[in-house]
Amino acid sequence: MKLKPDFLSKLADIVGEDKLITSEASTLKLSRDYAWYSPFLKESLASKRADAVVKVQDEASLEQVIASCVAEEVPVTIRGAATGNYGQCTPFEGGVLIDINGLNEIIEIGDGWVEAQAGVRIQTLENAVRKEGWELRSYPSTWVRSTLSGYIGGGSGGIGSVTWGRLQEAGTIKTAEVLTVEDPPRKFRLEEEAARKIHHTYGTNGITTRITLRLAPKADWRQIMVVSEDWWKLMDFAAEIADDKSWNKRLISVHEWPIPSYFKGLKKWIRCDAHLIFFEIEESQSEAFKAFVIKRGLEIQHDIEPHEPRKAPMYSDFTYNHTTLWALKFDPSFSYMGNRFDRTRYKEQMQAIKAEFPEEVWWHFEILRDYTNDQPIFACLTIFRFTTEERFNELRAFMQSQGVSTAGAHTPFLDEGLHTGDLDAKLAVKDFADPKGLLNPGKLKTYKPGSYGNWAPQSIA
Numbered sequence: 001m002k003l004k005p006d007f008l009s010k011l012a013d014i015v016g017e018d019k020l021i022t023s024e025a026s027t028l029k030l031s032r033d034y035a036w037y038s039p040f041l042k043e044s045l046a047s048k049r050a051d052a053v054v055k056v057q058d059e060a061s062l063e064q065v066i067a068s069c070v071a072e073e074v075p076v077t078i079r080g081a082a083t084g085n086y087g088q089c090t091p092f093e094g095g096v097l098i099d100i101n102g103l104n105e106i107i108e109i110g111d112g113w114v115e116a117q118a119g120v121r122i123q124t125l126e127n128a129v130r131k132e133g134w135e136l137r138s139y140p141s142t143w144v145r146s147t148l149s150g151y152i153g154g155g156s157g158g159i160g161s162v163t164w165g166r167l168q169e170a171g172t173i174k175t176a177e178v179l180t181v182e183d184p185p186r187k188f189r190l191e192e193e194a195a196r197k198i199h200h201t202y203g204t205n206g207i208t209t210r211i212t213l214r215l216a217p218k219a220d221w222r223q224i225m226v227v228s229e230d231w232w233k234l235m236d237f238a239a240e241i242a243d244d245k246s247w248n249k250r251l252i253s254v255h256e257w258p259i260p261s262y263f264k265g266l267k268k269w270i271r272c273d274a275h276l277i278f279f280e281i282e283e284s285q286s287e288a289f290k291a292f293v294i295k296r297g298l299e300i301q302h303d304i305e306p307h308e309p310r311k312a313p314m315y316s317d318f319t320y321n322h323t324t325l326w327a328l329k330f331d332p333s334f335s336y337m338g339n340r341f342d343r344t345r346y347k348e349q350m351q352a353i354k355a356e357f358p359e360e361v362w363w364h365f366e367i368l369r370d371y372t373n374d375q376p377i378f379a380c381l382t383i384f385r386f387t388t389e390e391r392f393n394e395l396r397a398f399m400q401s402q403g404v405s406t407a408g409a410h411t412p413f414l415d416e417g418l419h420t421g422d423l424d425a426k427l428a429v430k431d432f433a434d435p436k437g438l439l440n441p442g443k444l445k446t447y448k449p450g451s452y453g454n455w456a457p458q459s460i461a
């Protein structure tokens with residue numbers, strides 16, 4: 001869409017000339033995230049871009065930018081660090097992309113919680129709370145760049161989720177302060193259960209300015225790399241440690257050979273033909289844990305003692321969707337799928353899929369905890385070799401026939417993707433916060449304005 005010169009001048013007055021970007025090349029670059037992981041999204045999203053990007057430095061100018069956009073009925077999309085995987089911060093209908101990295105103040109660290117502005121980086125947050133004796137319950141492997149509101153808006157869980165569950169669970173999101181997309185915007189605060197309504201909504205149901213997270217007590221984590229040439233022995237061990245709550249752990253990440261061979265940064269410690277697990281185990285238990293590894297007939301290939309602040313090499317740089325990144329660097333024809341295996345049948349499910357697709361599929365599991373039934377989840381970011389759409393559909397259909405869920409890593413639509421919680425309840429917030437439908441338009445296929453029951457927050461500024 002073409003933005004009027006008067007409108008652009010107004011934006012420049014609010015944020016400053018140097019914080020307004022309009023060149024086609026720069027807006028295109030800033031509109032992209034990691035959707036290129038997907039052979040489908042890579043093509044379909046290639047030309048989508050904002051008409052202008054503004055970098056806001058304080059909440060007052062954020063409110064003024066929103067008001068100006070609403071007055072002109074210009075679409076608004078929020079950008080954190082743009083590390084999402086599905087084009088979440090890519091504007092589909094142009095308009096203004098608001099970069100919130102300038103809102104990066106940590107407001108208060110309390111007894112088991114932290115309140116911060118939306119754009120604070122996760123690594124900054126983790127380092128700050130560690131100094132006060134706490135740590136984040138979970139963080140994404142992109143923690144160096146990811147923003148707080150980007151993780152809440154686009155992410156699902158990460159390092160720590162093996163104990164504390166995903167972001168959607170366990171009261172991790174304590175409060176959220178949200179702006180409506182109106183002229184002028186109104187501010188409302190959501191608490192506890194209600195605060196989770198802004199989670200995993202791709203920034204479609206309000207603009208978050210502040211978030212409070214509950215924390216875990218700080219621990220010192222030893223990173224331990226366990227290897228075996230026997231895949232099933234290794235999987236059994238991962239399941240055993242996941243089940244046993246007496247092991248205090250922050251990470252269980254399991255990788256089938258040859259995936260470890262793609263981990264260039266760990267090259268000198270990778271053993272040819274060996275499958276591996278990355279663990280993070282509390283330091284006080286690490287000697288007992290190592291002895292237990294040996295008792296189970298597995299080997300310790302490498303370990304890293306706790307260090308503060310945490311710095312590379314970190315095994316977590318090779319986990320979650322970083323694993324996919326290392327694989328893609330090795331061979332761009334790889335892609336990935338988000339799968340969930342059945343807790344009791346995962347072996348037979350894997351065997352059936354491997355028998356059908358022996359040269360196309362490799363396993364990478366992240367073990368998480370499901371708070372609804374207090375059981376580990378066997379989440380697999382399966383690496384597969386992409387050839388054609390037809391073959392991809394065959395693989396997906398076969399996985400589903402085996403009872404393996406196949407989440408939507410290849411769709412940019414919130415209602416087709418991985419759902420967390422009650423989507424209708426989240427859309428009720430959208431009805432209230434975005435009455436003109438200007439917020440990140442195009443990300444919802446089934447949304448019907450006004451159909452979600454007149455929700456309103458308890459208090460509004």
Ligand SMILES: Cc1cc2nc3c(=O)[nH]c(=O)nc-3n(C[C@H](O)[C@H](O)[C@H](O)COP(=O)(O)OP(=O)(O)OC[C@H]3O[C@@H](n4cnc5c(N)ncnc54)[C@H](O)[C@@H]3O)c2cc1C
Nearest residue numbers: 080081082083084141147150153154155156202203208320
């Ligand atoms: C290599 C790699 C590894 C990854 N590992 C993980 C992982 O371990 N766990 C995980 O969950 N994800 C992971 N991801 C996905 C991604 O990193 C996370 O979703 C991440 O935390 C997003 O943060 P961001 O700041 O980059 O958000 P962005 O990508 O900038 O934004 C994400 C979404 O949130 C919305 N948003 C951002 N700020 C606001 C706001 N203030 N108000 C309203 N909406 C807002 C955006 O509009 C967008 O829809 C990974 C991705 C890559 C490429």
